[in-house]
Amino acid sequence: MNDLSFLDTAVAACNEQLAAAHEADLQALGGQLARRGLDLERVLAQAARLEVAVPSWGFSQGGTRFGRFPIAGEPRGLEDKLQDAAVVHRLTAVTPRVSLHIPWDKPENPREIKRLAGELGLGFDAVNSNTFQDQPGQRLSYKYGSLAHTDPAVRRQAIEHNLECIEIGRQLGSKALTVWLADGGSFPGQMHLRRSLDRVIESLQEVYAGLPANWRLFTEHKPFEPAFYSTVVQDWGTSWMIAQALGPQAFCLVDLGHHLPNCNIEQVVARLIAVNRLGGFHFNDSKFADDDLSAGSLKPYQLFLIFHELVDAAEDPKVRKARPKFAPAYMIDQSHNVKDPIEDLIQSAVEIHRAYVKALLVDRRALAVHQENNDVVMAERTLKAAFDTDVSPILAEVRRRAGGAIDPILAYRESAYRARVAEERAGGGGRDRGVLG
Numbered sequence: 001m002n003d004l005s006f007l008d009t010a011v012a013a014c015n016e017q018l019a020a021a022h023e024a025d026l027q028a029l030g031g032q033l034a035r036r037g038l039d040l041e042r043v044l045a046q047a048a049r050l051e052v053a054v055p056s057w058g059f060s061q062g063g064t065r066f067g068r069f070p071i072a073g074e075p076r077g078l079e080d081k082l083q084d085a086a087v088v089h090r091l092t093a094v095t096p097r098v099s100l101h102i103p104w105d106k107p108e109n110p111r112e113i114k115r116l117a118g119e120l121g122l123g124f125d126a127v128n129s130n131t132f133q134d135q136p137g138q139r140l141s142y143k144y145g146s147l148a149h150t151d152p153a154v155r156r157q158a159i160e161h162n163l164e165c166i167e168i169g170r171q172l173g174s175k176a177l178t179v180w181l182a183d184g185g186s187f188p189g190q191m192h193l194r195r196s197l198d199r200v201i202e203s204l205q206e207v208y209a210g211l212p213a214n215w216r217l218f219t220e221h222k223p224f225e226p227a228f229y230s231t232v233v234q235d236w237g238t239s240w241m242i243a244q245a246l247g248p249q250a251f252c253l254v255d256l257g258h259h260l261p262n263c264n265i266e267q268v269v270a271r272l273i274a275v276n277r278l279g280g281f282h283f284n285d286s287k288f289a290d291d292d293l294s295a296g297s298l299k300p301y302q303l304f305l306i307f308h309e310l311v312d313a314a315e316d317p318k319v320r321k322a323r324p325k326f327a328p329a330y331m332i333d334q335s336h337n338v339k340d341p342i343e344d345l346i347q348s349a350v351e352i353h354r355a356y357v358k359a360l361l362v363d364r365r366a367l368a369v370h371q372e373n374n375d376v377v378m379a380e381r382t383l384k385a386a387f388d389t390d391v392s393p394i395l396a397e398v399r400r401r402a403g404g405a406i407d408p409i410l411a412y413r414e415s416a417y418r419a420r421v422a423e424e425r426a427g428g429g430g431r432d433r434g435v436l437g
């Protein structure tokens, strides 16, 4: 299809309907912010800087281990996924890059895919390797691990796969490799707890050696699943140990769903910033031990508190001195089974944007004073004052100025995109996806 002009028509029609109410809301919010000493235009300029990558695996209907219920018009391949990603970006104006999964979305012709993405106004974020499942025709199995496997030949295969991901990413213009390992033991005694980590570090050192100078390597921790007793890279501490062993281009990636219940994730973020190893995020939300619900759907305050740490760090001279370019990579990592995946990603992008903009409103000078004075109530109120502010008009204005939609979900529905692709892609069917960490 590629011609998405019908989308612009839908955006224009919806925006026209909503413009008067939006402008009144924006003006009222501007007045409210001015009384708090904040300049609306300045906040709008900062708000326009957020960029979040969407996952290539998030455009097919996700599933559970019990089953999958495909949606009509699922992408038939990477080209269709890029088009869907372009739709999300046109509507939300904050998702200019795609995070690719290899081999699920391995481009046959990277040069051609890069050209197509460019035409659609997209670039590529970190590439994600996969050594957590066996692919058809694969020589050796990852049943008992990959980079931590006891057999050097399996480790070699996993290393080569990661190096291949770097090569593909290089051709696409990516600048980072994300490694999530399923390696671990499901029973006590199955795996030597120290030696398995030694093997992961040794394997990753070989991957790291193949990293271009301007690339970063992210390791993603996860406490359990698929291993149910002892995952090798189970928490941020182990991820940090790996980063230290590898070198200055290695960083830790925080997937919000990869923590035990009640974990203080914003504190994990603060610690990783303190040791200068925060690489980026996989955003999603989680109620129990899941990691695929829409970002901000369950714990918007947690998401806000994470962004508060990030904004605070970005403004901190001490952090800036250690790392002049403090720019964690923001990616969405989710794919569940009941929503239209495009609507799901639109919602998540908007909620991430919302948390970020609310964090921009925190009166940090006042907060510091309240913290110094141990004034617990006023310190908490300072955070809540920002969190309780309805920043929807700011998000809408950022989108509108960038040619996006005041209300992206309404504009998406108005465009009837899903019905169009359902017809166009009929019979093409997306292939079953697995579950990415």
Ligand SMILES: [Mn+2]
Binding pocket: 180, 220, 255, 282, 333, 436, 437
């Ligand atoms: Mn992840």
